[in-house]
Amino acid sequence: xxxxxxxxxxxxxxGGSLRLSCAVSGFSVRxxxxxxxxxxxxKGLEWVSLIFAGGDTHYTDSVKGRFTVxxxxxxxxxxxxxNSLRAEDSAVYFCAKGxxxxxxxxxxxxxxxxxxxxxxVSP
Amino acid sequence: xxxxxxxxxxxxxxxxxxxxxCGGHNIGSKGVHxxxxxxxxxxxxxxYDDEDRPSGIPDRFSGSNxxxxxxxxxxxxxxxxxxxxxCQVWDSSSDQWVFGGGTKLTVL
Numbered sequence: 001x002x003x004x005x006x007x008x009x010x011x012x013x014x015g016g017s018l019r020l021s022c023a024v025s026g027f028s029v030r031x032x033x034x035x036x037x038x039x040x041x042x043k044g045l046e047w048v049s050l051i052f053a054g055g056d057t058h059y060t061d062s063v064k065g066r067f068t069v070x071x072x073x074x075x076x077x078x079x080x081x082x083n084s085l086r087a088e089d090s091a092v093y094f095c096a097k098g099x100x101x102x103x104x105x106x107x108x109x110x111x112x113x114x115x116x117x118x119x120x121v122s123p
Numbered sequence: 124x125x126x127x128x129x130x131x132x133x134x135x136x137x138x139x140x141x142x143x144x145c146g147g148h149n150i151g152s153k154g155v156h157x158x159x160x161x162x163x164x165x166x167x168x169x170x171y172d173d174e175d176r177p178s179g180i181p182d183r184f185s186g187s188n189x190x191x192x193x194x195x196x197x198x199x200x201x202x203x204x205x206x207x208x209x210c211q212v213w214d215s216s217s218d219q220w221v222f223g224g225g226t227k228l229t230v231l
Contacts, residue, residue, distance in 0.1 A: 035220065037166075037222075044207075044209065044222060044223075044224050044225040045158075045160075045166065045209050045211075045222040045225065046222065047211075047219065047220040047221065047222060050220065058218055058219070058220075060219060061124075094165055094166070096166075099171070101154040101156070101171060101172045102172050103153075103154035103172050103173060105152055105153055105154060105215070106154075106213065106215060107153060107154025107156075107172065107212065107213050108213045108220065109154070109156035109168065109171045109172075109211060110156075110158075110166075110168065110211075111168050111171070111177065113165040113166050113167070114165060115164075115165050116165060
């Protein structure tokens, strides 16, 4: 059974740093790509970051230069290092496993999700 | 950046058909995926690659995609279908993954 478990959330002051972890079981982070998606209280889903199996990384514009996604293959875990945190980064952060779609145009979607970890940025 | 537009809410009586739209420029040229999310829970994939269903998702869920609109159709709606529904695409021009704003489905 494929499972993802996020940890590391909490209350942090503006300007502070936090590292989220996504521990994976049932599949390998070496052979799959994973993403981070966040959801502010009462709001919709917002894609944040993604790391491909080959190690390539991608970020939404609002977190570029502040967030870094990485992985530890030996621990089968993906991380999201978040620096210079702002109030607008407050959200539940989900990690999810990606799948390459099969439409005529390239596409990707997310078939397994963790339960999320809450990050609150507040003075 | 690429924008996906969904109606904030859709209401339907039990047993009827609900249609949730997802608008985007030439979205028909992209693969569209749909998730539902119940309060306090993680999103769940319900349709991928425009029209395919993951195992365990009933055939009451179907999808279509053409022109500037993708549509998720829920037939014979049940009370348990109440949730927020999100569409999602990958935008190749910006290398960004994009979600629609979400649609709250209410079963009357």
